Amino acid sequence: MDHAYLTPLILAIIATATPLLLAATGELVTEKSGVLNLGIEGMMLMGAVSGFVTAKLTGSMVLALVAAGLTGMAMSALFGFLALVLLANQVASGLALTIFGVGLSALVGANWVGQPIDPLPVLFPAALAELPLVGPVLFAHDFLTYLSFGAIAGVWWFLYRTKAGLILRAVGDAHDSAHAIGYNVVKVRFLATLFGGCMSGLAGAYLSLVYTPMWAENMSAGRGWIALALIVFATWRPGRVLIGAYLFGAIAILQLHAQGAGLDIPAQFLNMLPYLATILVLVIISRDAVRIRLNAPACIGKAFHPAA
């Protein structure tokens, strides 16, 4: 495989992996604090439509990204209110958020279907992207792609190298103890949930402003669920979230290449590969039960009653 073939392949994998990585990074922080928000799909769609509409109305990509992030946060705040303040079941609240988000995004976006938009610009000058070999892979991306790398690195640093990260993990692992020491469990979790919403919103904006620059109903097509699965896959470790997103993206792209190359296997089976590979890798890395228990937030999905 020469680099003329390899470079576009890598670019395609990056494009597939980026929205998954953005959303999974946010949800990782949410889950590390002990909250399971299954509403990623709904938050992504709301981020996608608000980013698109804002960009169309104002012409400003900065405002579009801000809008997408804030919309994601607003959606997650709704979830947070239900699950953290009213102590509603998190699994069901997250699913309800997805139903709500799918409907609301369609309602908001009804008049914006079938309109083109200039995509989010590449961050670096074109000259850099024309550098031989590494140019396109390193310098031909937009802000959100770089953000996806920065965010996962930042989240790793935050979780494992800062006091605030330690508190967040403590809240996720043993909320009663954290409460007893004097940390505000609900506040920490709410903030973590908002961060997750913001990142999901940006992941949606990546769909409507970069990946396929347009708005169409339900355009996330299940990517929120994949992002959710990636965190379990990664056993709640930032490095593995990154690897997982790229592994999934790579297999999704490579199966298309295999088809194009005329591989004689029914396309349905090739289409299964990303999902089967995810299971297989999870099985391999999950065998060490102790290490998973170290990383999985012990209180995930459980409601916290301050005086219980």
Added chain:
Amino acid sequence: MKSTLVRLLGAAVLAGMAAMGVARAEELKVGFVYVGPVGDYGWTFRHDVARKAVEAAFPGKVKTTFVESVKEGPDAERVIRQMAASGNKLIFTTSFGFMNPTVKVAKQFPAVKFEHATGYKRTANLSTYSARFYEGRAIIGHIAGRLSKTGVVGYIASFPIPEVVRGINAFTIALRKVNPEAKVKVIWVNTWYDPGKEADAAKALIDQGADIIAQHTDSPAPLQVAEKRGVKGFGQASDMIKFAPKSQLTAIVDNWNPYYIARTKAVMDGSWKSEATWAGIKPGMVKMAPYTNMPADVKAEAEALQAKLASGEVHAFDGPIKDQSGKEVVKAGEHLDDKTLATMDYYVEGVDDKLKK
């Protein structure tokens, strides 16, 4: 005597006026059952454009209703039945998967007229209709053959149903008439609509040497990729030139407007009959978007081919045609018949893919 006559006349006039008044108040209700959201900018979007055209064509006389994103499965029958029970006198069900539910409901509501798209079951009050999109695919195949420099053309396919296989074949036949060495690479994405996945498939095809992308999926995403990567492509369902001003060569446009208007009119004047309609370029059910981004001679050829397909001088499946094994399926001087076309489940020579059964 006279007064009685006047009174009778008066009564008759009054009755007549009343009858007319009722007629005026009684709008024809027309229902549409969609498989996708009206905002998909693809298949369902085009049906909804036609629905609006029906309302516009009979101002004040027709009231339309639609239900979108009806899942093919247990829900369809209930929705169609509810449509009929709510007073719709003409109901369009616009997806193949609605066939058996439509048949069942049509039996229960003999006074209501049903129209099912792309199916093959018909009853006294159930018509079928479909478009010969393959005629459009022959035109874009010809254009691709003339313009491809690499001789490799990419084709993004949804599901291996006859409609899609037929499209690939019509495209390939026309392609190889002008460039016998050209090959069609097919990627099946197993979805009608997933912009991201369609874009990924377009990228993969371009990476494998395709310099022209055709698609049988609904979103403009593949065209956007073509535009970005500097190759050419064709729009699907709608004119998508807005999404790819430098890249779209033309688009095969679904145009249900004339059919829907004609059928509505037929119900209004009582001339509706159960029919099987399979119409192409000639009556305008299949339309081609303006030919752009190509040399004048290719454009002229495309327009000439379009005219010949419309007049019947050329058929998209004119023989001789060989299948992938090299066996001749139709002789020179003949063309494949509608029944073979309707059930097509094999590839013709030149498709670089195997159809798995």
Added chain:
Amino acid sequence: MIMLERRRETSRVMKFASPLLALVLTVISGAALFGLLGFDPLEALYQFFIAPVMTSYGIAELLLKATPLILIGVGLAIGYRANVWNIGAEGQLIIGAIAGGAIGLALHGVDSVLVLPLMIAGGILGGMAWAAIPALLRTHFNASELLTSLMLTYVAELLLTWAVNGPLKDPDGFSFPESKMFHDSASMPLLLEGTRLHGGFLAALIVVLLGWFFISRSLPGYEVRVTGSAPHAARFAGFSQTVTIWMTLLAGGALAGLAGLFEVAGPVGQLVPKISPGYGFTAIIVAFLGRLHPVGILFAGLLVALSYLGGEMAQITLNMPLAVTGVFQGLLLFFLLGVDILLTHRIRIGHIKPRSAS
């Protein structure tokens, strides 16, 4: 200052009053939503909640739509009580439908009372087999069933696509990806002539009863409850987590597979590429709305089914876009989930009362 104060014990009144309160809140906010979007609020609410059940046919449809939700919901609830997170019921439903449906197709034309029971057994076993994969991966490889069951749902959907395009395709079906229609012996018997309501609804009622008995009255059910609420105590008592995982996943898979078979042998009548409009996912919400209790799930299933029927009705009669009905459904679920706080807490308006040390 509005405060939430924890009750000493769960309120019995609120157990029944809170869903009613949620409905009232939904009606008020729904009316506001509809009014804002230019629909007659009263008319819209009528279409949502009352019009769908004004005819016997409508009621039959409601029960029909609720059947898979109840069946799957009960199965999932058993697992969720033990903290076994099967979110792949959709996949188990599909495999059950394929397995049971394949039997019906293999016996096509065979006129015997045994055909349907065989298909039902196939559906149950198919769903169990698909649920056994996450169970095996969890118990032997420690792989989270949350991920594996979800991923297997996508695999199941593609398997169905392959099956109806390949081995199970109707040879006389003009190459379209559908199986033959099931013959009479392979179809669910109707409960009410002229409707689509079939015997599966009775099965769902029986499952509700059995589920209630299992959870509240049986020893394995007790083990499940303890494993979920006090894992350490369960281990101490010698309850095997492995057994619980297998038992709950297989039960969930069996009921999902059964629901899938009922759909294809009932209202659908054949195998098609899309069998379920997401029942396996909706049933997760139903399970929690029903507070993981089989009787609660029965009512939750009916209410959620009604909201779908109402959404269709509002589209047909009022031209209300699907998007609006989705938003309204979301609101309904939010309120239903949110008000359950009143079971365990009371609202206090006033100053913060110093809490006694607890």
